[in-house]
Amino acid sequence: MVDIATRVWNHKWKIDPIVRSLIDTDFYKLLMCQSVFRNKRDTQVTFSLINRSQHVPLAKLIDEGELREQLDHIRSLSLRRNESTWLRGNTFYGKRQMFRSDFMEWFENLRLPPYHLERVGDQYELTFEGAWPEVMLWEIPALAVLMELRGRAVLNDMGRFELQVLYARAMTKLWEKIEKLREVPELRIADFGTRRRHSFLWQDWCVQAMVEGLGSSFVGTSNCLIAKNRDLEAIGTNAHELPMVYAALAENDAALKQAPYDVLADWHEEHDGNLRMILPDTYGTEGFLRDAPDWLAGWTGIRIDSGDPATGAETAIRWWKERSEDPTKKLVIFSDGLDETKILELQAQFAGRVRVSFGWGTLLTNDFRGLTPDDRLAPFSLVCKAVEADGRATVKLSDNPNKAMGPADQIARYKRVFGVGDQAAQDVVV
Template sequence: MDIATRVYNHRWKLDPIVRSLIDTDFYKLLMCQSVFTNHPDTQVTFSLINRASHIPLAALIDEGELREQLDHIRGLSLSRGESTFLRGNTFYGKRQMFRPDFMEWFETFRLPPYHLERVGDQYELTFEGNWAEAMLWEIPALAVLMELRSRAVLGRMKRFELQVLYARAMTRLWEKIKQLQGIDGLRIADFGTRRRHSFLWQDWCVQAMIEGLGDKFAGTSNCLIAMRREVEAIGTNAHELPMVYAALADTDEALAQAPYQVLADWQSEHSGNLRIILPDTYGTEGFLARAPDWLSDWTGIRIDSGDPATGAETAIRWWQSRGQDPRNKLVIFSDGLDVEKIAELHARFSGRVKVSFGWGTLLTNDFRGFAPDDGLAPFSLVCKAQSANGRPTVKLSDNPHKAMGPEDQIARYKHVFSVGKQSAQPVIV
C-alpha cells in the first residue's frame, strides 16, 4: 500500500478515520462485557485530557471536520463478519469469550451522543451515559483526535515530501525490528491503537512486526487488525475499572476494598493469561501489601507507571513473600516503551520471570523529527472516566504526573491507600 498517496488524497474528501466498532482495543470489549454484567445501571462521564497543553488541538483541528468524524462513528454498527469473529473465534484459548447476551446487545449497539466545545486552543470533549455505552467512546475518540492532528500537519506537505517522510518512518521502524530480532525469547505485542499516527500506519506496523519478528510477535490490541491480519487479539483490563468501582464506594472501608472487588468480579469470568493484575491505580506497593492471598495465584502483573524495573522487583518480592515462584509468573511491561528500554528490561528480568511487552505509541506513532517544528511528535492524550453516578473518580498511579481527580479526593485516596512519597517519572506518551 502506498500510504503517502493515500495521505495526500485525504485532503480531497472525507476519509473516515474509524470505520468499525471493533477498531478498538480488545481490553475495552472484555471490560465492557464485565460492566454490562456487574454494573448495568452505573452512569459515567468520560472526558478528554490533553496532558501536553502546549499542543493547541483546537487551533490545529477544524471543529467541523472533528464533528464529521465523530458523527460518522455514531452511525457505525457491528457487521455480520465482525459479529462472527467475536462470537466464534478463540481468544486466549477460550471459545465464546463473549457471552450470547452481551453479543445480542452489542450487535444492535450505537455509540451515545457526545458533547464538544472549544475552550481557547483546546477542545472539551465529553461522553455521558450508561457505563457500558459511554466507555466505548474512549479509543475511537482518541484515534480520531490523534489522526486529525497528523492530517493537519501532513496536509501542508507536498506529495514527494510525504513519500520521503513515510520512507523514513518505515526505515526507522524496520531498524527497531531488526534490533528486536536479536533478543532471544522475546514476546511482544502491539498496544498502539489509542495514540497511533493513523489506522493505515498501525496496520502497516503490525504487518512489519509479523514479517520481521515471526513467533516473537504475540499479536495486537486492535480487534479489527487482529481479525484482518489473523493474529491474536491481546488485552486484559485497565485502570478504568478500579477508578469507577472506587468512586461508587460509600465508605473509606469500601474504598479500600474496591480494587480487589474489581479483580474478584474479573476472576469469576476469566482464567489463565487473562488473570493479569494491574496494581498501580492507587499505588503498587500498598496494593500488593494488602492483597488477598488468592491474587498471588494469578498469572501475572502488568507494569504501567513509575519506574518499570522497580515495579517488577516489587512484584517479584511480593510473589516470594506469598510462597510463589516468580519464574512461573508473567510480567507485562507497557509504559512508554521503545527498543532500548525493551532490551534493557528483557536482559534484567528474563529467567527471573516470564517477560512480555506491550509496545504502544513509539511503535505506532514514532515520527519524531520528521516534520517542521517536530509537529508529528507523539504526545500524551487520554480519555478518562471523570465521574460515576455523580461522584468524582481518582487515579493516583505510581507516577504522580499521571494522577488525576479533585485535590481533596486525591488527598483522601492517598490516606486510605497509604500512599507515601512517590518518584516522578517523565510522561513520555
C-alpha cells in the same frame, strides 16, 4: 499493501473515515465492557478528554467541523455480521465463546451515545455521558480521531514527494528498531498502539512489519479489527477504568480500600489463564500488593504501566516470593511508554527471573519524532478517562504522580486510604 503517502496525497484524507468499525478498538475494552455489562450496567459514567500536553493546541490545529464529522460517523457505526461472527466464534486466549450471548445481542444493537464538544481557548472539551457499557466504548475511537486529525493538519501542506520521503523515513525508523529486537532470544511483544496511533493505515503497516520482522516473537495486537483482518491474536486484559469507577461508587473509606479487589473478584469469576493479570498501580503498587488477598498471588501475572518499570517488577517478584509463589512461572507485562532501548534493557534484566512480555504502544505506532520541522508530528500525551461515576468524581493516583487525576481533596483522601507515601515523579511522554 497500501501506499500510505499516495493515499494521503490523492485524497487529503477526506474520503477516509478515521474509525472504520466498532471493533477498531482495543480488545481489553470489549472484555471490560462485558464485565461492566454483567455487573454495573446501570452505572452512569462521564468520560472526558484530557490533553496532558498543553503545548499542543488541538483546537487551533483541528477544524471543529471536521472533528464533528468524524465523531458523527462513529455514531453511525454498528457491528457488522462478519465482526459479530468473529467475536462469537473465534478462540481468544484458548477459550471459545469468550463473549456471552446476552452481551453480544446487546453489542449487535448498539450505537454509541451522543457526545458534547466545546472549544475552550486552544483546546477542546470533549465529554461522553451515559450508561457505563455504552460510553466506555467512546474512549479509544475518540482518541484515535484526535490523534489522526492532528496528524492530518500537519500533513496537509506537504507535497507528494515530501510525503513519500516522510513515510519512507518513518518506515526505516521502525524497521531499524525491529532489527534490534529480532536479535533478542525469547522475546514476546504485542502491539498496544491503537489509542495514540498516527493513523489506522499506519498502525496496520506497523503490525505487518512486526509480523514479518519478528515472526513468532510478535504475539498479536490489541486492535480487534486488525487482529481479525490479519488473522492475529487479539491481546488485552483490563485497565484502570474498572477500579477507578468501582472506587468512586464506594460509600465509605473501608469500601474504598476494598474496591480494587472487588474488581478483580468479579474478573476472577469470568476469566482464567493469561487473562488473570493484575494491574496494581491505580492507587499505588506497593499498597495494593501489601494488602492484596492471598488468592491474587495465584493469578498468572502482573502488568506494569507507570512508575519505574524495573522497580515495579522487583516489587512483584518480592511479593510472589513472600507468598511462596515461583516468580519464574509468572508473567510480567511492561506497557508504559516503551521504546526499543527500554525493551532491550528490561528483557536483559528480567529474562529467566520471570516470563517477560511487552505491550508496545505509541512509540511503535506513532514515532515520527525528528521527521518534520519543529517536530510537529511528535507524539504527545492525550487520554480520555472516566472522570465521574453516579455523580462522584473518580481518582487515579498511579505510581507516577504526574499521571494522577481527580479533585485535590479526593487525591489526598485516596492517598490516605491506600497508604501512598512519597512517589518519584517522572516525565510523561505518552
